[in-house]
Amino acid sequence: KGASAKALFGETAMLAIACLSQKGGVGKSTLSRLIATTYAKAGWSVKIADFNTKQKTSVDWAAQRLDQALAPEIRAEAFSNVKLAMKDDVDLIVFDGKPDSEASTLEIAKSANLILLPCGVTTDDLMPQVKFAHELVSRGIRRSDILFVLNKTLDSAVAIQDARNFLLDAGYQTARTDLPARTGYQMAQNSGRALTETPYSSLNDRAGELAQEIVDQLTLVTT
Numbered sequence: 582k583g584a585s586a587k588a589l590f591g592e593t594a595m596l597a598i599a600c601l602s603q604k605g606g607v608g609k610s611t612l613s614r615l616i617a618t619t620y621a622k623a624g625w626s627v628k629i630a631d632f633n634t635k636q637k638t639s640v641d642w643a644a645q646r647l648d649q650a651l652a653p654e655i656r657a658e659a660f661s662n663v664k665l666a667m668k669d670d671v672d673l674i675v676f677d678g679k680p681d682s683e684a685s686t687l688e689i690a691k692s693a694n695l696i697l698l699p700c701g702v703t704t705d706d707l708m709p710q711v712k713f714a715h716e717l718v719s720r721g722i723r724r725s726d727i728l729f730v731l732n733k734t735l736d737s738a739v740a741i742q743d744a745r746n747f748l749l750d751a752g753y754q755t756a757r758t759d760l761p762a763r764t765g766y767q768m769a770q771n772s773g774r775a776l777t778e779t780p781y782s783s784l785n786d787r788a789g790e791l792a793q794e795i796v797d798q799l800t801l802v803t804t
Contacts, residue, residue, distance in 0.1 A: 585624060585625050585626070585672045594672075595667065595670075595671060595672065595673070595674060596672065596673050596674075596694050596799065596803060597667070597673070597674045597675075597676065597692055597693040597694050597695075598616055598673065598674075598675050598676070598693060598694065598695045598696075598697065598795070598799060599675075599676040599678060599689045599690055599692075599693035599695070599696045599697065600612045600613045600616075600675065600676065600677055600678060600697045600699065601676070601678040601686055601689065601690065601696060601697070601698060601713075602678065602680055602698065602699060602700075602710065602713070603680060603681060603686075603709055603710070603712075603713045604680055604681070604709055605633075605680040607699045607700060607701065607706065607710070607732060608699035608730070608732035608733065608760070609677055609678055609680075609699060610631075610633075610638045610639050610642070610677050611699070611732065611760070611766075611770065611776065612697050612699055612730060612732075612795075613629050613631075613639055613675045613676075613677040614629070614639065614642060614655070614770065614775045614776070615775050615776045615777065615788060615791070615792055615795075616673075616675050616697075616792065616795060617629050617655050617657075617673075617675045617775075618653070618655060618775035618777065618778070619775075619777070619789075619792040619795075619796065620672070620673050620796075621653040621654075621655055622653055625671075625672040625673050626670075626671040626672045626673070627655065627656065627671060627672065627673045627674075627675065628656045628657065628658065628669055628671045628673075628674050628675070629643065629655065629656065629657035629658075629674075629675045629677055630657075630658060630660045630666035630667075630674055630675065630676050630677065631657055631658065631659045631660065631677045632659075632660055632661065632666075632676065632677060632678050632679040632685055632689070633659075633677065633678075633679045633680070634659045634660075634661055634679070637659050638677075639657045639677045640657045640658065640659050642657065642770065642773055643655050643656065643657035643773075644657075644773075645772065645773035646773035646774070647773075648773070649772065649773050651773055651774065651778075656671075657677075661685065663676075663685065663688045663689055663692055667692060676689045676692075676693060687717070687720055690717050690720075690722050691720075691721070691722070693726070694726070694799060694802055694803050695726055695728065695795070695798055695799045695802055695803075696717070696722065696726055696727045696728070697728055697729075697730055697795065698710050698713065698714060698727060698728070698729050698730070698753075699729075699730045699731075699732040700729055700730070700731060700732065700744075700748075701731070701732065701733055701734075701744075702731060702734055702735075702737075702740045702741055702743070702744035704747075707744060707747050707748070710729070711747075711748070711751045711753070714727055714729075714751070714753055715751075724752060724753065725754075725802060726802055727753055727754070728753075728754055728755070728756055728795070728798055729748050729753055729754065729755040729756065730755070730756045730759070730760070730791065731744055731745070731755060731756070731759035731760070732759070732760045733760065733761075733762040734759045734760065734761050734762065735761070735762060736761070741759055756791055756794045756795070756798075757790075757794060758787065758790040758791040758794055759791075760776070760787070760788065760791060761787070763784055765779040765780065765781045765784045766779060766784060766788070775788070776788035776791075777789050777792065
């Protein structure tokens with residue numbers, strides 16, 4: 582995690598992680614911010630490419646972070662074109678995808694080394710994301726490049742395990758660490774911070790465990 586992409590993979594290397602969904606409000610921007618902050622703190626040059634050009638949630642978050650002089654500074658720009666987003670010379674680009682945009686979503690998925698699909702634990706949340714994952718696989722995306730992340734979970738181990746089993750039966754891997762619905766996470770993001778930057782060590786540790794899983798998964802699929 583401490584070495585840049587160029588140090589690990591060569592001078593021309595730029596890695597890409599995509600946070601995608603066919604519906605809004607599932608946690609794409611939350612994961613994008615966590616990933617970008619994690620790698621930036623490790624010395625990587627990072628940019629979030631925000632494809633939700635109407636809401637620009639990641640762009641606004643990065644501006645708020647800059648206004649408060651929080652370190653490290655995280656760059657975020659709005660894009661509607663994948664090739665333009667990838668022209669910048671950075672170690673890692675994090676795609677914050679646009680819901681309900683089949684054309685750009687597929688292009689982003691094909692350009693990414695790792696695809697994260699955030700999801701809740703209810704059937705209403707799981708089914709659309711599994712169908713979406715199936716569609717990506719049918720379009721040539723490797724199953725091994727897709728990682729589900731359970732987000733906004735409640736205090737029910739049974740519900741979380743049922744969701745994991747559902748995804749496993751569908752043929753997909755799920756991060757071991759889920760993100761619980763906590764006010765501390767919400768308040769941190771409202772002030773330009775990532776999930777690892779709350780005032781609460783337990784929440785920071787939980788988010789850090791997920792971030793490390795994502796780091797490890799990216800390393801696995803690119804080496």
